[in-house]
Amino acid sequence: xxxxxxxxxxxxxxxxxxxxxxxxxxxxxxFDLAEEAMQDAFASALSDWSELGLPDNPAGWITAVARRKLxxxxxxxxxxxxKQDALTYETPVAAWPSDLGVEADMLVSDDRLRLIFxxxxxxxxxxxxxxxxxxxxxxxxxxxxxxxxxxxEPTLSQRLVRAKAKIQQARIPYEVPNADALPARLASVRxxxxxxxxxxxxxxxxxxxVRRELSSEAIRLxxxxxELIPDDPENTGLLALMLLHDSRQQARVNAEGELVTLEDQxxxxxxxxxxxxxxxxxxxxxxxxxxxxxxxxxxxxxxxARAATPNDTDWREIAQLYExxxxxxxxxxxxxxxGVAIAMGVNLDDGLHAIERIGQSGxxxxxxxxxxxxxxxxxxxxxxxxxxxxxxRALSLTANxxxxxxxxxxxxxxxx
Amino acid sequence: xxxxxxxxxxETAEAMSAEADRQIREGHRAVMEDATRRGILCxxxxxxxxxxxxxxRVMEGRVSVTDGPFAETKEQLAGYYILECRxxxxxxxxxxxxxxxxxxxxxxxxxxxxxxxSASR
Numbered sequence: 001x002x003x004x005x006x007x008x009x010x011x012x013x014x015x016x017x018x019x020x021x022x023x024x025x026x027x028x029x030x031f032d033l034a035e036e037a038m039q040d041a042f043a044s045a046l047s048d049w050s051e052l053g054l055p056d057n058p059a060g061w062i063t064a065v066a067r068r069k070l071x072x073x074x075x076x077x078x079x080x081x082x083k084q085d086a087l088t089y090e091t092p093v094a095a096w097p098s099d100l101g102v103e104a105d106m107l108v109s110d111d112r113l114r115l116i117f118x119x120x121x122x123x124x125x126x127x128x129x130x131x132x133x134x135x136x137x138x139x140x141x142x143x144x145x146x147x148x149x150x151x152x153e154p155t156l157s158q159r160l161v162r163a164k165a166k167i168q169q170a171r172i173p174y175e176v177p178n179a180d181a182l183p184a185r186l187a188s189v190r191x192x193x194x195x196x197x198x199x200x201x202x203x204x205x206x207x208x209x210v211r212r213e214l215s216s217e218a219i220r221l222x223x224x225x226x227e228l229i230p231d232d233p234e235n236t237g238l239l240a241l242m243l244l245h246d247s248r249q250q251a252r253v254n255a256e257g258e259l260v261t262l263e264d265q266x267x268x269x270x271x272x273x274x275x276x277x278x279x280x281x282x283x284x285x286x287x288x289x290x291x292x293x294x295x296x297x298x299x300x301x302x303x304x305a306r307a308a309t310p311n312d313t314d315w316r317e318i319a320q321l322y323e324x325x326x327x328x329x330x331x332x333x334x335x336x337x338x339g340v341a342i343a344m345g346v347n348l349d350d351g352l353h354a355i356e357r358i359g360q361s362g363x364x365x366x367x368x369x370x371x372x373x374x375x376x377x378x379x380x381x382x383x384x385x386x387x388x389x390x391x392x393r394a395l396s397l398t399a400n401x402x403x404x405x406x407x408x409x410x411x412x413x414x415x416x
Numbered sequence: 417x418x419x420x421x422x423x424x425x426x427e428t429a430e431a432m433s434a435e436a437d438r439q440i441r442e443g444h445r446a447v448m449e450d451a452t453r454r455g456i457l458c459x460x461x462x463x464x465x466x467x468x469x470x471x472x473r474v475m476e477g478r479v480s481v482t483d484g485p486f487a488e489t490k491e492q493l494a495g496y497y498i499l500e501c502r503x504x505x506x507x508x509x510x511x512x513x514x515x516x517x518x519x520x521x522x523x524x525x526x527x528x529x530x531x532x533x534s535a536s537r
Contacts, residue, residue, distance in 0.1 A: 121504075123504055123508070169529055170504045170527075170529045171417050171503045171504050171529060172503070172504045172505075173502075173503040173504065173505050177505065181505065
């Protein structure tokens with residue numbers, strides 16, 4: 001088999017396996033059978049395609065072969081059952097449609113939407129949601145997901161097995177929730193996707209290439225969600241937010257693996273194409289006048305993206321956006337960001353007061369970014385010894401190597 | 417599929433106000449009537465408080481009997497429903513309607529699919 005063919009098959013798997021498996025689950029009513037059939041079909045592709053050449057529609061080919069495999073399994077299962085006299089417990093095999101061969105459009109988008117809702121069902125724990133989403137919709141292999149989350153393969157497999165067993169045993173439905181439940185369930189889907197993104201984006205440990213894949217995967221999933229439910233501005237906002245963050249990926253870390261702050265980033269490294277797509281999507285979302293947390297965060301990211309230099313950043317507008325975000329999601333972390341925006345946009349003293357007011361509750365006392373942010377403003381105010389103490393406090397609160405190196409550099413720069 | 421809805425509530429020493437008591441009874445009555453009308457009610461019973469509970473354990477053929485519930489937890493099993501539902505989402509909708517409060521403190525409902533044995537088919 002040629003290297004080209006292997007690459008083609010890999011890319012078909014990446015791009016299409018989510019769609020294919022979603023349709024197979026609808027037909028078989030089982031995650032396991034659907035996955036098995038798809039794996040078998042890809043295995044057949046390896047041998048058939050190298051002999052006969054690439055089919056016109058590789059995904060369609062895989063789908064057709066996988067469906068035939070499902071029919072085979074059903075036949076095998078019937079034979080096995082006929083031979084077995086008494087079953088103590090019913091094997092959880094879903095009802096088989098009698099006419100597996102009928103023309104059903106396998107690649108209907110509804111299947112993927114159903115699958116997203118099943119994988120992100122709140123009856124599954126968050127870790128299971130993430131693993132299942134990446135495995136079934138994302139086209140990542142179990143070893144790849146395990147590497148990305150720094151888990152052993154058996155641990156991750158266990159997680160997937162348990163999640164699939166719960167879906168089967170508790171009968172978590174494979175359908176789009178009704179209108180009443182939809183908003184809450186969509187929020188749960190977006191949360192899972194954003195969790196995947198952040199895992200890839202903020203990661204500083206582990207196999208960085210695989211972890212990058214998580215961010216791209218999250219963006220791909222958000223695209224699917226946006227495509228399937230385009231009239232929900234928060235879906236669009238989430239996609240815009242991730243595109244805008246991801247556009248800075250190259251500039252965030254320098255050649256030595258050091259974290260580079262927004263202020264010091266080489267803005268020519270920002271991906272213009274992603275930025276313009278993100279800005280366009282954000283405008284579309286905001287035009288619907290139903291602002292939500294993802295749109296507001298995207299709007300903040302957009303103001304950074306639009307600034308040609310750090311000095312051009314519209315910090316006042318950013319401060320206002322944080323204020324609105326705080327109204328929707330009152331959290332100390334958002335209040336902290338609001339304080340930073342005031343410091344940058346209005347004046348340093350006001351910002352420092354705002355931050356120290358939040359600090360009085362003690363809630364952020366063990367949060368390293370609180371101390372780092374406070375230190376940063378003190379440094380700008382030239383209150384060096386207080387800045388030094390605050391950086392030291394921040395340093396004592398993070399174990400992340402990249403963050404520690406950053407704080408040490410800041411501490412060292414105070415002396416000069 | 418049948419789901420068992422296990423109601424967990426706090427057991428409080430002080431008596432409930434007549435009004436709170438009435439509200440909880442009303443809530444259960446509504447759920448039971450509705451479930452009966454739809455033909456999905458397979459069972460529902462309230463339990464006496466855990467002060468009336470006795471735990472029996474057989475170890476190496478010897479029966480040991482102890483006073484009290486199996487586990488001392490903040491919230492105790494107070495009753496159950498068994499409902500026939502299409503899937504988990506339907507079961508969760510019903511569970512959300514079951515009153516769990518007791519003397520002003522909220523409880524919770526654990527939803528467990530019942531295992532399908534050959535006898536139950």
